[in-house]
Amino acid sequence: MNVSLFIAKRYLRSKSSNNAINFITYIALLGVILGSASLFIVLSGFAGLKDFTLEFSNIVDPDLKAEASLGKSFTLLNDEISRLREIDDIIHFSKIIEERVLITSEEKKCLAIIKGVDDQFENVVDIESKIEHGSWIDQKSNQIVTGWGIANNLSIGVLDFTRAINVYVPKPGKKQITSTNNAFNSTKAVNVGVFYINENLNDNYVFTSIDLAKNLLNYRPNQISSIAFKLNETTDKELVKKEIQSILGDKVKVKDRTQLNDALYKMLNTEYLAVYLIFTLVLIIAFFNIIGSLIMMMLDKKQSLNTLFNLGIHLKDIRKIFFLQGSLMSIVGGFIGILLGLLLILNQHYGPDFLKIYITPTLAYPTKIKIVNLFLVFITISVLGILASKIASARITKSLIKNI
Numbered sequence: 001m002n003v004s005l006f007i008a009k010r011y012l013r014s015k016s017s018n019n020a021i022n023f024i025t026y027i028a029l030l031g032v033i034l035g036s037a038s039l040f041i042v043l044s045g046f047a048g049l050k051d052f053t054l055e056f057s058n059i060v061d062p063d064l065k066a067e068a069s070l071g072k073s074f075t076l077l078n079d080e081i082s083r084l085r086e087i088d089d090i091i092h093f094s095k096i097i098e099e100r101v102l103i104t105s106e107e108k109k110c111l112a113i114i115k116g117v118d119d120q121f122e123n124v125v126d127i128e129s130k131i132e133h134g135s136w137i138d139q140k141s142n143q144i145v146t147g148w149g150i151a152n153n154l155s156i157g158v159l160d161f162t163r164a165i166n167v168y169v170p171k172p173g174k175k176q177i178t179s180t181n182n183a184f185n186s187t188k189a190v191n192v193g194v195f196y197i198n199e200n201l202n203d204n205y206v207f208t209s210i211d212l213a214k215n216l217l218n219y220r221p222n223q224i225s226s227i228a229f230k231l232n233e234t235t236d237k238e239l240v241k242k243e244i245q246s247i248l249g250d251k252v253k254v255k256d257r258t259q260l261n262d263a264l265y266k267m268l269n270t271e272y273l274a275v276y277l278i279f280t281l282v283l284i285i286a287f288f289n290i291i292g293s294l295i296m297m298m299l300d301k302k303q304s305l306n307t308l309f310n311l312g313i314h315l316k317d318i319r320k321i322f323f324l325q326g327s328l329m330s331i332v333g334g335f336i337g338i339l340l341g342l343l344l345i346l347n348q349h350y351g352p353d354f355l356k357i358y359i360t361p362t363l364a365y366p367t368k369i370k371i372v373n374l375f376l377v378f379i380t381i382s383v384l385g386i387l388a389s390k391i392a393s394a395r396i397t398k399s400l401i402k403n404i
Helices: 003-013 019-060 078-085 148-154 199-204 210-217 237-251 262-300 302-310 315-350 371-393 398-402
Strands: 064-068 090-105 108-117 131-134 143-147 165-170 184-195 205-209 226-231 252-256
Touching (some): 019 315, 078 090, 078 237, 090 148, 108 148, 143 199, 148 199, 184 210, 199 205, 205 210, 226 237, 262 315, 262 371, 302 315
Parallel strands (some): 108 205
Antiparallel strands (some): 064 226, 064 252, 090 108, 090 165, 090 226, 131 184, 165 184
């Protein structure tokens, strides 16, 4: 058996005759345990919060979306529609028109984005599941479905015929404006539903039929803003993207969900990295206790080390004893910490309600156990422990051992 490893294990298990050294060692080990547990819990909490945030965005974001590469709209030809329908991996696709509008109700008004969709939109995204009150729009009507924020700002309810709702959009052209009637296209609408997804969508979006949006914007019959696609779950998205791009050409850009929410993904990934670095810094501070406890142990074991040296044990092997002791302390502490963190995260999923942490009275804080986080925490603890042990063991010199 390796002598250095054997002695390192003995030193790790045994107590020192000096209580102060024992106390410092326990504090150092506790710091590693709590540090690794905290890092794992925070990363798991952030992973759960990330999925929770993206879940709401994915409700209205299709698998793929073809947007106009220039301007706000493009022309979709009948031949292109036929070719898109021939792609087996596309289950459904929906034509969409989007534009900023002004919505008024009596003396109240707000800016919004009107989203005109066809009858296939419900098959592409599960929008109906997020309608809190009322129902979805009828295609052959002047109905709208508003976000909760817009409905609140305008003080409108569902099927409230006592409050007139008007939608205005500027008329295209370069002529001089002589009156408001010449400046805007307008239509009266009836609110038949209120959806609740997230703050951004609730405060900005209004859904209506694609025909109403076309009439309001003076679009041609085959002029649209984008196409939303629903794909088979097992399909290769990149392959389908290329097929769609080849059919529609350079007039569109085909994007997946990540590209549609690139700003959100970048923000979440940046925050994830920032959280990891901050808690790693906390762990680095905790590992100074490991260095301190090892140095105190060296001073306490000077006589034993002198005996080992006189018996023929090389200086590098004596250094290796404390290097292995510190590394074992870090790895064991990290493992216990990860196990403790794992139990706390599992409790958030399966434990009794009174032990869970809640964001709201009914919503438990979202968490997610990811294998990559387990390995990331363990590798971080191991690397920091090895570095701390290397720094501490380098303090052993011949003069320290012989000076008794």
